[in-house]
Amino acid sequence: MRRDINFFSVYHSQSDGDGANKIQMILLSALAGSLIIVLVIFTVIKFSDLAVINTINAQNQYLSSPTVSQARQTLSGTRSKLGALAQYKQAAGRVSYGYSLLPQPDSSLLTAIAKMEPSDVTLTSIVYSDDVMTLTCTCKDNQSPAIFAHTLDASGKFAGVNYNGITTGGAAGSASTANSDYTFTVMITLKGGTAK
Amino acid sequence: MSLNISMREKILLFVLGLVAICFLGIQFLIMPAADSLGNNSATLMQTQVQVAQAQADVAQAKNAPSSLSKALSEATQSASGLLPSLDKPSLHIWIFGIAKDKGLTVKSAVISDPISATPGTAISTGNSGGGTGTATNAAASSEVAYNLKTYAEAYTGNKGNTASSSASTSSGTSASSSTAVGTSGAVIGDAMMVSVDMEMTGTYAQANAFLDAVKKTKRYVSVSGFSYKIKDKKLTFDVTLQCYAAQKLDSSDNLFNWALPVPSGQKDLM
Numbered sequence: 001m002r003r004d005i006n007f008f009s010v011y012h013s014q015s016d017g018d019g020a021n022k023i024q025m026i027l028l029s030a031l032a033g034s035l036i037i038v039l040v041i042f043t044v045i046k047f048s049d050l051a052v053i054n055t056i057n058a059q060n061q062y063l064s065s066p067t068v069s070q071a072r073q074t075l076s077g078t079r080s081k082l083g084a085l086a087q088y089k090q091a092a093g094r095v096s097y098g099y100s101l102l103p104q105p106d107s108s109l110l111t112a113i114a115k116m117e118p119s120d121v122t123l124t125s126i127v128y129s130d131d132v133m134t135l136t137c138t139c140k141d142n143q144s145p146a147i148f149a150h151t152l153d154a155s156g157k158f159a160g161v162n163y164n165g166i167t168t169g170g171a172a173g174s175a176s177t178a179n180s181d182y183t184f185t186v187m188i189t190l191k192g193g194t195a196k
Numbered sequence: 197m198s199l200n201i202s203m204r205e206k207i208l209l210f211v212l213g214l215v216a217i218c219f220l221g222i223q224f225l226i227m228p229a230a231d232s233l234g235n236n237s238a239t240l241m242q243t244q245v246q247v248a249q250a251q252a253d254v255a256q257a258k259n260a261p262s263s264l265s266k267a268l269s270e271a272t273q274s275a276s277g278l279l280p281s282l283d284k285p286s287l288h289i290w291i292f293g294i295a296k297d298k299g300l301t302v303k304s305a306v307i308s309d310p311i312s313a314t315p316g317t318a319i320s321t322g323n324s325g326g327g328t329g330t331a332t333n334a335a336a337s338s339e340v341a342y343n344l345k346t347y348a349e350a351y352t353g354n355k356g357n358t359a360s361s362s363a364s365t366s367s368g369t370s371a372s373s374s375t376a377v378g379t380s381g382a383v384i385g386d387a388m389m390v391s392v393d394m395e396m397t398g399t400y401a402q403a404n405a406f407l408d409a410v411k412k413t414k415r416y417v418s419v420s421g422f423s424y425k426i427k428d429k430k431l432t433f434d435v436t437l438q439c440y441a442a443q444k445l446d447s448s449d450n451l452f453n454w455a456l457p458v459p460s461g462q463k464d465l466m
Contacts, residue, residue, distance in 0.1 A: 020203055023203065023206075024203075024206060027206065027207065027210040028210075030210070030214070031210060031213045031214060031217065034214055034217050034218065035217050035221070038217055038218065038221030038222070038225065038226065039221070039225075041221075041226055042221065042225040042226050042229055045226060045229040045230055045233050046229050048233055049229060049232050049233040049236055052233065052236040052237055052239075052240050053236055055240055056236060056239055056240050056243055059240075059243040059244065059246070059247050060243060062247060062250065063243070063246055063247060063250055067254060068250045068253065068254060070257075071250070071253045071254040071256075071257035071258075072250075072253055072257075074257040074260050075253050075256055075257050075260060078257075078260040078263070078264050080350070081264055081267075081351050082263070082264065082267050083350075084347050084348075084350035084351035085264075085267040085268060085270075085271045085347075085351055085445070086267070086271075087343075087347045087350075088271045088274075088275070088344060088347035088348060088351060088445065089267075089270055089271040089274045089275075091343040091344050091347060091386040091387075092271065092274040092275040092278070092344060092386070092442070093274055094314055094386050095275075095277075095278065095314055095315055095344070095386045095387050095416065095440060095442070096274065096277060096416075097316075098314050098315035098316030098317060098386075099277065099315040099316070099416045099418065099440065101315070101316040102315055102316060102418045102420075104411055104418070104419065105407060105419055105422070106404070106407045106408050106411050107404035107405070107407055107408050108408075110404060123424075124426070125423060125424060125425045125426075126422075126423060126424040127421075127422075127423040127424075128419070128421055128422045128423065129420070129421040129436075130420070130421070
């Protein structure tokens with residue numbers, strides 16, 4: 001009577017002693033081989049891991065080296081300085097732009113106005129304030145103020161030209177009073193300013 | 197004692213051994229090692245990124261001085277029109293020098309206290325109230341808060357960097373847009389400004405030459421008002437100058453670099 005189901009009846013032959021030893025050797029070898037394979041795989045992985053760890057250590061050493069920390073410190077300082085410089089430049093640009101909007105009266109402007117002045121007109125005062133130049137004049141011909149204002153306006157050099165008619169008699173206290181019949185005031189608004 | 201094991205049992209033991217070797221080997225040797233390798237590989241990738249970043253930083257740091265120098269040059273150039281300071285004695289000597297050079301005689305001059313301002317705008321928060329009293333000293337001007345000073349100090353590192361926190365939202369081309377820096381969030385100007393009212397006598401040509409000379413300085417000195425009047429057959433020339441100044445980034449602007457003479461002193465004050 002058999003002890004259990006005979007799955008491997010072919011190996012139960014009593015007369016097969018040498019063959020059984022061979023098979024036994026093969027099985028043991030296979031076991032040892034599998035053990036070796038497992039160990040080899042483990043060793044390969046372990047060595048790879050060690051290599052990776054070594055690389056990480058080397059890279060960490062580089063990252064914590066004075067060269068890198070000094071470079072980062074330099075860069076940090078440089079970046080904050082560059083930011084401040086950019087803002088400084090921007091603010092200076094605003095100043096420059098704002099300044100460029102302001103009119104810059106000079107002798108060439110006064111000469112240009114003089115060239116448009118009728119021959120009988122005499123200036124008694126020039127006052128410039130808030131982009132507006134006020135010319136107080138005397139003249140002999142009552143059309144001269146209109147001619148003067150029109151010429152100034154037509155020149156296109158000014159943002160606006162205005163005058164409020166004429167009054168009889170020269171400006172009080174002016175040198176030209178005796179020889180002049182009329183007084184008038186021309187207001188010229190200069191271009192390029194923030195004229196209100 | 198010899199153990200008599202049948203072939204079938206040997207085969208079973210073999211299978212068991214094989215399974216045990218594979219299971220235990222994988223479970224306790226290969227898997228932990230593979231996990232460790234995976235983790236370390238991930239760490240390696242991260243450090244490689246960090247190393248690449250560090251190498252880029254090192255390369256950038258080598259170029260930092262040149263990029264900083266270029267930016268400094270551009271910023272200095274952009275502020276070249278501004279006066280280096282509104283130190284009243286310096287301003288006094290400079291403007292009087294221009295008038296004297298053109299043959300004008302200065303009868304009076306009133307130098308206002310500095311206020312914070314941007315040309316073309318009406319911003320002013322001068323701590324001194326923007327009064328137009330006669331010149332006192334230069335101390336008040338150093339306390340006027342304005343953007344260019346804040347940014348210059350942020351660059352030189354003399355004070356806390358309030359400039360970077362404001363992150364400049366203004367467009368840079370709009371004259372009316374000033375970023376608020378400073379403590380109370382008040383809108384302040386980009387530069388500081390001093391108004392100089394002068395009364396001079398001379399000729400019409402000399403007065404014109406003065407206007408031209410002011411313009412030729414290429415400095416942000418705006419003639420905001422003037423008048424030509426004849427008084428006692430002499431021309432009286434009144435002019436109001438708005439002088440814009442800012443703290444410079446370096447000491448290269450030597451407009452006011454002169455040494456005032458040391459007074460010889462007197463025995464008594466009166």
